[in-house]
Amino acid sequence: MKLLTTPRMDQCTGCHSCSLACARLIHKKLSWTCAGIRIESSGGISSGFRAIRCLACDPAPCAEACPTSAYSQRKGGGVIVRKKLCIRCGACVPACPVDAIYQNAQREVFVCIHCGRCVDFCPQNCLDYEKIGTIEEVLL
Amino acid sequence: MISEQFRILYYDLGRKRGKIVHHQGRNRYIGGSGLAALLFHLYGQPAKSWGEAEQPFILTIGPLTGLFPLMSKVVCAFKSPYHDQYTESHGGGRAALAMRFAGLDAIVITGKAQTLSCLSIGANHIECKEAGFMRGMNALASGKLMRRMFSASSGHRSILRIGQSGETGSAMACINIDTYRHFGRMGGGTVMGDKNLKGIIIHGDNDFDQPEGDYAKLYKKLYTEVTATSMMHKYFDLGTPANLEPLNELQSLPWRNLQTTSDPAISTITGETFAKDALLRNAACSGCPVGCIHIGYFREKSLQANRYHFHQVAYDYEPIFAAGSMLGITDSFDILRVLDSLEKVSLDAMSGGVALAWATEASERGLISENETLVPLRFGDTDGYIKAAAFLGKGINDFYAILAQGTLKAAARYGGGEFACVLGQEMAGYATGELFFASQSLGFRHSHLDTGAYSWDQKNTDKDVDGAVDFLMKDEEDRVLLTSMVACLFARSVYTPEVLAECLDSAGLPGLAASLDESGEYIRKLRWQVRFATGYNPDEVVIPKRFYSVKTWKGEIDRQFLDNLRREYGRRLQGFKVPLDEHTADKER
Numbered sequence: 001m002k003l004l005t006t007p008r009m010d011q012c013t014g015c016h017s018c019s020l021a022c023a024r025l026i027h028k029k030l031s032w033t034c035a036g037i038r039i040e041s042s043g044g045i046s047s048g049f050r051a052i053r054c055l056a057c058d059p060a061p062c063a064e065a066c067p068t069s070a071y072s073q074r075k076g077g078g079v080i081v082r083k084k085l086c087i088r089c090g091a092c093v094p095a096c097p098v099d100a101i102y103q104n105a106q107r108e109v110f111v112c113i114h115c116g117r118c119v120d121f122c123p124q125n126c127l128d129y130e131k132i133g134t135i136e137e138v139l140l
Numbered sequence: 141m142i143s144e145q146f147r148i149l150y151y152d153l154g155r156k157r158g159k160i161v162h163h164q165g166r167n168r169y170i171g172g173s174g175l176a177a178l179l180f181h182l183y184g185q186p187a188k189s190w191g192e193a194e195q196p197f198i199l200t201i202g203p204l205t206g207l208f209p210l211m212s213k214v215v216c217a218f219k220s221p222y223h224d225q226y227t228e229s230h231g232g233g234r235a236a237l238a239m240r241f242a243g244l245d246a247i248v249i250t251g252k253a254q255t256l257s258c259l260s261i262g263a264n265h266i267e268c269k270e271a272g273f274m275r276g277m278n279a280l281a282s283g284k285l286m287r288r289m290f291s292a293s294s295g296h297r298s299i300l301r302i303g304q305s306g307e308t309g310s311a312m313a314c315i316n317i318d319t320y321r322h323f324g325r326m327g328g329g330t331v332m333g334d335k336n337l338k339g340i341i342i343h344g345d346n347d348f349d350q351p352e353g354d355y356a357k358l359y360k361k362l363y364t365e366v367t368a369t370s371m372m373h374k375y376f377d378l379g380t381p382a383n384l385e386p387l388n389e390l391q392s393l394p395w396r397n398l399q400t401t402s403d404p405a406i407s408t409i410t411g412e413t414f415a416k417d418a419l420l421r422n423a424a425c426s427g428c429p430v431g432c433i434h435i436g437y438f439r440e441k442s443l444q445a446n447r448y449h450f451h452q453v454a455y456d457y458e459p460i461f462a463a464g465s466m467l468g469i470t471d472s473f474d475i476l477r478v479l480d481s482l483e484k485v486s487l488d489a490m491s492g493g494v495a496l497a498w499a500t501e502a503s504e505r506g507l508i509s510e511n512e513t514l515v516p517l518r519f520g521d522t523d524g525y526i527k528a529a530a531f532l533g534k535g536i537n538d539f540y541a542i543l544a545q546g547t548l549k550a551a552a553r554y555g556g557g558e559f560a561c562v563l564g565q566e567m568a569g570y571a572t573g574e575l576f577f578a579s580q581s582l583g584f585r586h587s588h589l590d591t592g593a594y595s596w597d598q599k600n601t602d603k604d605v606d607g608a609v610d611f612l613m614k615d616e617e618d619r620v621l622l623t624s625m626v627a628c629l630f631a632r633s634v635y636t637p638e639v640l641a642e643c644l645d646s647a648g649l650p651g652l653a654a655s656l657d658e659s660g661e662y663i664r665k666l667r668w669q670v671r672f673a674t675g676y677n678p679d680e681v682v683i684p685k686r687f688y689s690v691k692t693w694k695g696e697i698d699r700q701f702l703d704n705l706r707r708e709y710g711r712r713l714q715g716f717k718v719p720l721d722e723h724t725a726d727k728e729r
Contacts, residue, residue, distance in 0.1 A: 013431035014295075015424035016237070017209070017363070023347070024356050030206060031347030032237060032296055032426065040295030048421070049295075104347055105264065123367045123429035 001076035001132045003056050003114050004037065007139045011124040012049040014039055021121035027110060034104055036112030037127075050140050051126075054078050054100045054112035062111065065095035071111075076132040078114050142203050142351075142647050146175060146245040149261065150183075151268075153335055154193060154251030158266045167651045167659065171202035171245060172626035173228060174663035176217035177670045179248055180226055181720055186673040190219035190331065197249040197331050199239065202625035203652065204643050205427075206240035207355070209363050210631035212425040214239065214323075215623060221327035221334075222311040222546060222565055225674040228585055228667075229328050230623065232425035233318035234344070238298035241344030253336035256307075260290050262343035274338045278484040279303035279316040286339050293343040300340040303486030305533040306333035310544035312491035312532075312566075316483070320423060320433050320454040324488040325565060325587060355646040362643075366634055367429050375432040375630050376422060380457035381411035384465075390598060390693045392572040394461065396468045396519045397497035398561045398686050401571045405470040409460060418472045420452055428628060438473040438480070453480045458588075461569030462493025466561075467500070468519030481526045485533025494566035496528055498547045502556040512539035512554070548684075558685035571690050573597035574697060575608050578705040581681050582713060584616070584667060589629055591615045601694055605704045613712060620667065621660040668716035678710030 022035035032038070038052040056077030063071040063079050070086035071079040088107035102110045116129030144166045151158040169178045176198050183196040198217040205211050214235045220227040239247070243263050253268065256275050260267045269289065274282055282301040290297070298318055305313035306329030313329030314322045323329075332338075350356070366372070374382070387393040388406040395403045407413070414436060424431035436455045439448045453476045463469065463478040482492045500517040502508045510516060514537065515527045528540075535541035543550040547566055551557035561567045563577055564586030570576050576593040583590030591612045600608070618637075619629065627635050635643075637656055644653035652659065668676075683706065690697050 013422050013424035013433070014426070015429050015431060016426045017429045020206075020427065024350055024359065028350050029347050030240075030350045032206075032241060032344065034347045038295065105345075121363065121429075123372070123431065 002116060002129050003077060003132055003135065004053060004112055004116055004118070005128045005130050005135055005139070006037075006051040006053060006126060007128055007137070008124070008126045009049060009051055009140060012039065012051070012126045013124055014041060014049045015123065017121045017123060018051075018118040018127060021118045022112075025117050026113070026115065031104075033102055034108070034110045035102070036110060037118055038102060052098075052100055054114070055098055055138060056114065057097070061095040061097060062092035062101060065091045067091060074114070079111060081111065081113055142207070142649060144649070144651070146171070147243060148179070148246040148248060149244050149266070150248045150250070151259065151266065152251040153249060153253040153257070153259070153268065153337065156253075156268050166203065166649065167655050168662060169666075170621075170624035170652065170659050170663065171205075172200050172215045172624040173620055173667060174624040174659065175200045175246055176215045176228060177226075177663065177667045179246060180217055180219075180670055181666075183248055183250065184219060184226070184670075186226070186670070186675075190221050190224050191334050193252045193335075194250055195219050195331075197328075197335060197337075199235070199247040200626070201236050201239045201245060202627070203649055204625050204627070204640075204647060205236045207351070207647055208359060208643050209366050210428045210430065210628045210634070211625060212236050212427040213626045213628050215626050216315065216323040216328050218328055218331045219674060220311070221309070221330045223326075225676050226671045227326045228623075229315075229323040229325050230589075230626065231315070231317045231321050231323040232428070232628065233321035234296075234298040234426045235300065235317050235342060236626065237426040238296070238342040238344035241296065241346050242342055243346050247342075249335065249337070251335065256336050256338050258286060258289065258339040258341065259337060260341045260343070262293070263346035265343075271338050275307065276304060277338075279486040280319065280484055282339055283316065283319055286341055290341045290343075293345050296345065297341055297343045300342075301338060301486075302329040302332050303484055303533065305485045305487045305535075305544065306330050308533075308535040308541070308544070309333070310487065310533065310535060311546055312488045312495065312544055314486050314488040316486050320435060321425065322488070325491065325585065329486050351646060351648045353646060358642060358646045362634065362639070363429065366631065369634075371630065371634070372430060375430050378411035378415050379432055379434045381414050381434070381455065381460055383411070383457050384460060385410045387570070387572075388465075390572070392570060392598070392692050393465055394561065394567065394569060394571045395465045397466065397501045397559060398567070398571060398690065399501070401690060401692060403465070406465075408470045409464050409472055409475065414455060414460070414472050418455075418476060425628070430630065432630065436472070436476045438476045451476075451480050453483060455479065458569050459489040459493075462490045463525070466493050466497045466569070467525055469522055469525070470520070471522070474522040477522055478525045478529060481529040482533070485530055487529065487533045490568060491566040492529055492532055494561050495532065495543050495547045495550070496525055498551070498556065498560050499528070499543060501559055502554060505556065507555045508539065512537070560684050561686060562684060563687070564681060570594040570597075571692060573692050573694060574702040574705055575612070577683055577687050577697075577702055578709050579612055581683050582678050582706065582709050584671065589619070591619065597692075603698065603701045605701070605708050608705060609708045609712060612709060617660050617664050620664045621656065624659070624663055665716050668713060669718060669720050672717040673720060678713050681706070681710070
């Protein structure tokens, strides 16, 4: 089992290529928000950037909050998402302690599924896709 | 998902009312430069002054914005306070993607707000908030405050704002975009200020279904190309400042008000020096993996011993020329200090630096004194320029207020027109030769980016007037296609017309893909038609004497060649001076 990690965000230039890749490849969207990883400036661009993403809770509060089992616990942390089961209630959104779940205007919810497909689209090498157990430190 | 129709927000500040307008014509006007020219034709008043309330302030993006890498810029179009004619300025930051995800191809703002205001725009909201308390606030403080006033969409919004120069009627006032980018030239900041518009915040708070078919595959191919090629090295590593040393070597870098074109002091302000000493980090426009924005820093000592704070300032080739070599400043941190002063009052760095260089030589020659400049101006004297930049931005006395209207305006009052470094507007940092001087002085935006003339000068020694002007005409047409998309011009080697057609096809716009050639030529003509309708006359363009005494690697400027180029380029441009009638039908759709 592997997890998406963001160990070198101090190199981030804020290009949003990771978010655009997730939206494009996973969710078939053109968006910089409908994505499992979203980039925000930490108090204006002068202060650098941070990644808003799932930190792979185990047990995951969002899975516990989901009334339809659209979210279920992923082995090693995070959630398995079954979109067809989602009724767009949004109960998962406030359940996430790190604000990692995004809900759009159509009430669809988006969370990282730890597939690692965004990693190749970071031009600054900020992201990694690492085996559980080999992650030295959680960085944002 | 990209519609054949343009979706345009039209907002009247006077009435505080907006409306969404759908407009046909994607295959003809594309977006960006083409759409802006059409919108000025539809909503502008060519014969009336730039300051009339009904004149539009226009922002446009292109059909590929957000869909492909480096499709990341915005065209800002308006009737310019600098020459009272139609113009464009281009900028990046987050503005392009914010407009895309707000679902808008264009924003047209007319009227004047009753009090100083900020306009907030998103996919599902429009709000004009009074902000009289922001009067006199600098551009950086304004950005900080706007982030608090409009807290939604953090990271996915763009903040456009002006500093004091936009409020005092300066024809050199820029618009600061997201702190480190700008709509720099031709006084767009004063157009906002005149409309009582301190800031615009655009929230990119919606999403769209992506195009079907091969879109994702094509994206990956282009992404790989732009990140694997020399483009990353050229624009990310040292960035455009890498050109300082070679241009100095070629005797093409203006120093001390263009009194010379090369100086051994270059060694302390090269791209390498900036990267080694002053570079804090890089940033990117949203949707661009290249990350060409270089942010430098400088420390400032507080009044107390051993207390410091630091400032962050973006730098590039052009600002280093304008606040460095042109002013005789040869320390990287000192250059950043002057740029910071220009940034705060939101003066265009190139225009402000070149104007102060003229003021310095005028002081040396005794045409003006400290009665006018308030501080002594001497080439290389950083502290004087920091203060003078603020005075110029605030138009603090008659002298600075006139200089802020353009160096030639000040020269008309005080003398010294022969050494005013003005080519349509204050020069860009390329003393490369005759073709660049002709191109900037006559070009559509009076920008070094109108054509690749500076590059032509560096590679050609022949004096074939027709061949050189053929190059300008063809290059402008190619570039207008890119500025209609609105691509970053750094990507011009990647986005050939064939690749653009492939992208448009994958984005679901096969009609436009098939008609690109005609659209490029059509838009180039339309842009010039609109400019001519607002009073442009290439025969009135003057190239000051200083440019004729420049010496480059090719030797002294050839007066006859330069004049012939100017005449021939002007003659060709006059060919676009035809009525705009054919677009009237579009007005009625």
